[in-house]
Amino acid sequence: MSRVALSALVFAAVAYAQSSVPTFPATPLISFSFPHPTDAPEQVYGPDRTFVRGPQSGYNRCNSTTENQNSLCQTSFVNDITDFCLWAPQTSNSTIADTEGEEVAWCTKKGHGTRIMLDGTLQGIQVLNTPDYTMITGLIDQTKVNIQSGDAGGELDSGGQDTAGNPIGGLMYSTRFSPNNAGQIIHWTEFIGNNQFCIKICKNDGTNPEGFCQHTLDRIGLGFNCPSKYTLGGGTSAGTFEVCDSDNMIVPGIYTLPGGTTTSYAQPPESLGPIQTVPYTPVAAASSNCVTSASSALYTDLLTVSTSATPSASGSATGSAGTTKATGSGAAASGSASRSGSASGANSTGASQSGADALHMSMVATALGTLFAVAFFA
Incomplete structure (x- = not known):
């Protein structure tokens, strides 16, 4: 030859x-513009769009026909303390690590075309409202949203290791910054696990949406990314449900050295093993004007009887979310395991990406x- x-x-x-x-994907999830829920497509990433992971397992066009405990709706809402959703697994006894690309919306109110949380799921909440973001943190019985008891959880966000988001194609909407109509939220993040959660949505044209809702510190957990009296162990007990005004937090990862110099922290590569120490201590932003309510007055739509959460053909679309695996430190800053292939952002190389490179x-x-x-x- x-x-x-x-x-x-x-x-x-x-x-x-x-x-x-x-x-x-040629178009990252944060670059899609679907201004209102009615603009959402059947799927952001359909069966013909298989990348490092995918295709999308659920659907984004949700309505009364998809509202049941088998719903695969992947369009979520965070409006206020009475009306918000959390991303959680489709099937019972799951870990976030094994299902991060497939999570579906579990909401406190009917009307979004999603699954509805069970009574007793939420055990304490603090909402912190700033001009730039809303952050909801609290205590949760995670088994009631299909998360395995004891699972340390992980991070879900609009980035994902391949820019397609976790869950893949998940959309977020809120009336927080557009009171007359639910508008699309581009940057958002959620930590859930160890019976704690945090979900944070950032104003699209705020002062620093990429910073306040950054998603590249997934391995150091909820306390560093969502500092509040719940996540930092400030003595708040279960049963407290409150809404507060708040100053902006310090952008996660930014801290001041003893000499007064401001610097930033980047989590080390997973190849170096578990993170043992972080060079700063997170501090909750100052809050004020807190209003406390009883959970019974806030959550009138929660279901009182558990039904099977095994996905069915209800709704518009189905698919397989791939085989992304992870071992998340998730909600607990003390968690020792990292999340290979987890929602660590487009700048991180997870197990799925590495697997694709190896295959290549x-x-x-x-x-x-x-x-x-x-x-x-x-």
Whole structure:
């Protein structure tokens, strides 16, 4: 075989291998614009859009026909203390690590086309409202939203390791910054696990939505990303439900050295093992004007009888969310395990991406090996 022919075959093999490997989506989740829930498509990432992970397991066009305990709705809402949703697994006894790309919306109110939380799910809440974001933190019986007892959980966000979000294609809406109509929230993040949760939505045109709702510190947990009296162990007991005005938090990862210099923290690569220490202590922002209510007055739509949460064909679309795995530190800052392939942002390389790269290299190596063998025996 001539060198020209061999070079042509090698080039063709490499091109074939590259074309056969899933890639990042051309349009990241945060770049899609669906201003109102009625603008949402059937799926943001449909069956024809398989990248490093995917396709999307649920659907985004949700209504009364999809509102049941088998709903696969992946359009979520955070409006106020009485009306918000949490991302959680589709099937019982799941871990966030194994299902982060497939989570569905569990809401406190009917009318969103989603699953409804069970009575007793929420055991204490603090809502902190600032001009730039709303953050809801609290205590939860996570088994009532299909999370395995004892699971340390993890982070869900609008980034994801492949920019498609966790859950893949998940959309977020709120009346918080557009009171007359629910508007799309571009940057949001949720931590859930160890019977705690935090969900944070940032104003699209706020002073720093990417910073306040950043999602690159998933391994150090909820306390650093959502500092509040619940997440920092400030003595708040179960049974307190309150809404407060708040100053802006310090952007997660930013801290001041003893000499007065401001610097930033970046979590180390997962290859270095569990994070043992973080060089600063998170502090909750000052809050005021807190109004406390009884949970019975806030949550009148919660279900009192558990029904099967096994997904069915109800709703518009189905699919497989892939095989992303992780071992999250999640909601607890003391968690020792990292989340390979977790929602650590487009700048991190999770297990799924690494797996795709490995597959890519394997295919190229196989093709090249075959071609060189042909050339050798020619």
